[in-house]
Amino acid sequence: MERGYRSSILLAILTVICAGSAGCLSSIFVPAPHNNATIPIATPTTESPLATLSAGDMALQLSDLPSDYILRDRTAIAYAGISQVFQDLGWQQGYQVSYYRMDKDVNDITTIVQEINLYPLDNVKEVYSLEKEALLPLEDNTTDYQVPFPLQGDRSIAWRETRSGDHGTLVTYTVIFTKKNVYEKISMTGTTTDYEALKDIAQKAVAKIR
Known part of the structure; x- marks a missing residue:
């Protein structure tokens, strides 16, 4: 028992x-508790293929240039001032701004002119081709030639011209480029020109197209 x-x-x-x-x-x-919180999924933002600013809002400002330049003129471009071929290509709006620096003691002057034009996206390439062709000299001229230049925007070219006159030798650098539906031309002309400064100015101009 x-x-x-x-x-x-x-x-x-x-x-x-x-x-x-x-x-x-x-x-x-014990099974782990379920977390019902929704995890947000980042969606990539798509950049607009067209410029979202007006031509005037993309213009170079005095602060974008070397400190010795001053404003000469700012103006919207009138439709009547556009040639027929570019009107036919759908020109929409434009803006032009110019600056200059001067040293009267040595009779030295340099100007910088920027021209901005907006077109339908499909026509910008043709506009660029026509403007590029207009840069080419009509005859063989060793004083006018294309110069190496960093790519600006979607396509670009830079040109150097030399002219002799009563006030000495004038050099003109011209840069044309497109980005989105914008065509731009920037010229530096004078008895004193600065290729490196022009590169910096062109890069700032491209960055303003958005």
Whole structure:
């Protein structure tokens, strides 16, 4: 009988141990709570293929030029001032700004002129081709030639012209380029010109097209 009593006690202890073990195991294997929070997915932004600013808002400012330049003129370009061929290509709006620096003591003057024109996107390449052709000299002239220049915008070319006159030799650098639906021409003309400064100015002009 004593053996039976001990067996009953042992069975009860085992039952308690198993019950406790089951509780421990159930607490260990409790499934992780579900996180129902939605994780936002970043959507890439698409840049507009057309300029979102007006021609005037993309013009160079005095702060974009070397400190010795001053404003000469700023004006919107009138439709009547556009040649028929470019009107037919859908010219939309334009703006022109010019700056100059002068040293009267040595009769030295340099001007910078920027012209900005907007067209339908499909016609900008043709506009560029026509303007590029207009830069080429009508006859072989060793004083007019294309110069190496960093690519500006979608396509670009730079040209150097030399002319002798009563006031000495004048050099003109002309850079034309397109970006989006914008065609631009920037010219630096004078008895003193700075190719490196022109590169910096052109890069600032391109960055304003957005």
